[in-house]
Amino acid sequence: MDDVRVCFVGDSFVAGVGDSEFLGWTGRLASGSDGVALTAYNLGVRRQTSSDIRARWLAECAPRLPESCDGRVVFSFGVNDTTAEDGAPRVDPDVSVENLEVILREVAQRGWRVLVVGSPPIDDAEQNERTARLDRRFAEVCGSGGVEYVSVFDALVTDAVWMQQVRDGDGAHPDSGGYRAMATLVRPTWERWLTPR
Amino acid sequence: MDDVRVCFVGDSFVAGVGDSEFLGWTGRLASGSDGVALTAYNLGVRRQTSSDIRARWLAECAPRLPESCDGRVVFSFGVNDTTAEDGAPRVDPDVSVENLEVILREVAQRGWRVLVVGSPPIDDAEQNERTARLDRRFAEVCGSGGVEYVSVFDALVTDAVWMQQVRDGDGAHPDSGGYRAMATLVRPTWERWLTPR
Numbered sequence: 001m002d003d004v005r006v007c008f009v010g011d012s013f014v015a016g017v018g019d020s021e022f023l024g025w026t027g028r029l030a031s032g033s034d035g036v037a038l039t040a041y042n043l044g045v046r047r048q049t050s051s052d053i054r055a056r057w058l059a060e061c062a063p064r065l066p067e068s069c070d071g072r073v074v075f076s077f078g079v080n081d082t083t084a085e086d087g088a089p090r091v092d093p094d095v096s097v098e099n100l101e102v103i104l105r106e107v108a109q110r111g112w113r114v115l116v117v118g119s120p121p122i123d124d125a126e127q128n129e130r131t132a133r134l135d136r137r138f139a140e141v142c143g144s145g146g147v148e149y150v151s152v153f154d155a156l157v158t159d160a161v162w163m164q165q166v167r168d169g170d171g172a173h174p175d176s177g178g179y180r181a182m183a184t185l186v187r188p189t190w191e192r193w194l195t196p197r
Numbered sequence: 198m199d200d201v202r203v204c205f206v207g208d209s210f211v212a213g214v215g216d217s218e219f220l221g222w223t224g225r226l227a228s229g230s231d232g233v234a235l236t237a238y239n240l241g242v243r244r245q246t247s248s249d250i251r252a253r254w255l256a257e258c259a260p261r262l263p264e265s266c267d268g269r270v271v272f273s274f275g276v277n278d279t280t281a282e283d284g285a286p287r288v289d290p291d292v293s294v295e296n297l298e299v300i301l302r303e304v305a306q307r308g309w310r311v312l313v314v315g316s317p318p319i320d321d322a323e324q325n326e327r328t329a330r331l332d333r334r335f336a337e338v339c340g341s342g343g344v345e346y347v348s349v350f351d352a353l354v355t356d357a358v359w360m361q362q363v364r365d366g367d368g369a370h371p372d373s374g375g376y377r378a379m380a381t382l383v384r385p386t387w388e389r390w391l392t393p394r
Binding site: 005015017020021022023027030031039040041042045046047048052056059060063064066 | 202212214217218219220224227228236237238239242243244245249253256257260261263
C-alpha cells in the first residue's frame with residue numbers, strides 16, 4: 001500500500017475543540033479510510049486566522065511530509081478571520097482571499113495534493129453572514145485554480161445537531177455529534193481525493 | 198473551569214501510527230479527562246529523534262500555548278534514537294540525555310508544567326535493550342529534576358496485546374488495543390498531573 005500522509009492545517013474546528021471524543025471531523029475522516037496506509041497529522045490551532053496559518057503552515061508540514069511519502073494537505077480556516085474586533089473583522093476578506101491564494105501557490109510548488117474545506121457556522125448571525133460570503137469567495141478561488149473545495153456552511157447552518165451543540169457549548173464549537181455531521185459532508189470528496197496517485 | 202491546553206510532543210507513537218481508530222494513547226488519555234476544559238494538540242512526528250524534537254518543539258508549542266491558558270507539555274521520544282543505522286544508534290545515548298535535559302530547561306523557562314512518558318518496546322530484542330537502558334537514564338534525569346516520568350517499557354514488553362499487535366503490524370506500532378494498554382499505564386500519573394493549578 002502507498003504511504004499517504006495528510007496534514008490537516010487550520011483553526012480550532014480542525015483541532016476538534018469541544019469534541020468530548022477528541023476526534024473532531026478530521027479524526028472521523030481518517031478513521032473511516034480503510035485500504036489506505038494513512039498517517040494523519042492534526043495541525044489545527046485555536047484562534048488562528050488565515051494570516052497566522054499562512055505564516056506557519058509550511059514550517060510545520062515540511063518535516064511531516066518527507067519526499068519518500070505521498071504527501072497531502074487539507075486546509076480549513078476563515079471563522080477567525082470574520083470575527084469582529086473593534087468594529088471590523090480580524091482579517092479583511094480581501095486579505096483572507098490573498099492568504100488562500102498564496103498558500104495554494106506554495107503547496108503547488110511542493111507538489112502536495114491539496115483539499116480545502118470551508119468554514120462552519122457559529123451561534124452569531126452577523127458573523128455567519130460574513131463567513132458565508134467568505135465561503136463563496138474561497139470556492140471561487142479554488143474553482144478557478146482547479147483545487148478541490150468542500151463547502152459545509154449551508155448544510156451546517158440548517159443542521160439541527162450542529163447548531164444545537166454549538167449553542168449548548170461555547171457558542172462556536174459543537175460536541176461529537178456536530179463534528180460527525182461535518183465529517184459526513186466532507187467524506188465523499190475526501191474519499192475521492194484520498195485515492196493514491 | 199480552567200482553560201488547560203496540552204501539547205503532546207514526540208514521535209510516531211505520540212502520533213498514534215497504526216491505530217485504526219486514530220486516537221493513539223494521547224487521544225485516549227484526553228477523551229477520558231472529564232471535569233477539565235482540555236484542548237489537546239498532538240505534535241508527534243514519524244521517525245523523529247530527540248535531536249529533531251529539541252530543534253522544533255518550542256516553535257510549535259509557543260503559538261498553541263498562549264499566556265492566557267494553563268499550558269502544559271507532554272514529551273515522549275527515544276525509540277528513534279535507539280534505532281541502529283550503519284552499526285550505531287541514530288543518536289548516542291549521551292546526546293539523547295543531553296537533549297532531554299535541554300528540553301526540560303527550556304520548558305521550565307516558559308513556565309509550562311511538563312510530563313515525560315518513556316518509550317515503548319518494538320519487535321526487535323536488540324533495540325529493545327537499548328531502549329530499556331535509555332528509559333532508565335531518562336527516569337534518572339526526570340527524578341533528579343523533580344519532573345514527572347512514566348516508564349511504560351517493562352509493562353508493555355510483557356503485555357500480550359501490545360507485543361502481538363506490534364508483530365501483526367509493521368514491527369514497531371500496535372493497533373488500538375496496544376495504544377489502549379499504553380494509555381492505561383499512563384492514566385494514573387496523567388490524572389494527577391492534569392489537575393488545574
